[in-house]
Amino acid sequence: MTVQTEHIEISTHGEADAIDITEDVRSTIAKSGLRDGIACVFAPGSTGAITTIEFEPGCISDLQGLFSRISPRNLEYEHHKRWGDGNGHSHVRAALLGPSLSVPFIEGEPTLGTWQQIIFVDFDNRSRSRRLVLQLVGE
Numbered sequence: 001m002t003v004q005t006e007h008i009e010i011s012t013h014g015e016a017d018a019i020d021i022t023e024d025v026r027s028t029i030a031k032s033g034l035r036d037g038i039a040c041v042f043a044p045g046s047t048g049a050i051t052t053i054e055f056e057p058g059c060i061s062d063l064q065g066l067f068s069r070i071s072p073r074n075l076e077y078e079h080h081k082r083w084g085d086g087n088g089h090s091h092v093r094a095a096l097l098g099p100s101l102s103v104p105f106i107e108g109e110p111t112l113g114t115w116q117q118i119i120f121v122d123f124d125n126r127s128r129s130r131r132l133v134l135q136l137v138g139e
Contacts, residue, residue, distance in 0.1 A: 008120075048120060
């Protein structure tokens with residue numbers, strides 16, 4: 001079994017900005033030389049998350065709207081009282097979605113459905129540069 005660790009660099013706008021990273025994952029698997037295994041994508045930090053969705057404007061808008069309803073920006077968060085950075089909602093939203101995703105790959109291709117893409121969602125309240133970790137385990 002081989003383990004390879006790579007990174008995906010992205011810039012985001014914050015406020016539930018969703019970035020399709022499927023091709024980054026796909027090309028990294030292809031370049032790895034591994035045929036079968038697991039790709040784990042991890043977002044370091046506490047205001048970003050990874051998931052899958054059909055990456056089209058309607059689904060992205062629905063996802064963003066869901067988080068606006070579940071954890072509105074304008075509520076009073078205890079995190080704001082401690083740090084004063086106004087991003088308590090960002091932490092709560094990211095915790096709900098989660099920081100990582102594991103995807104099997106077979107014959108060098110991730111086993112995604114036809115309309116399924118891997119996305120990073122930046123819930124922070126400002127633009128950021130992010131460095132995601134992509135770890136491949138396979139042979």
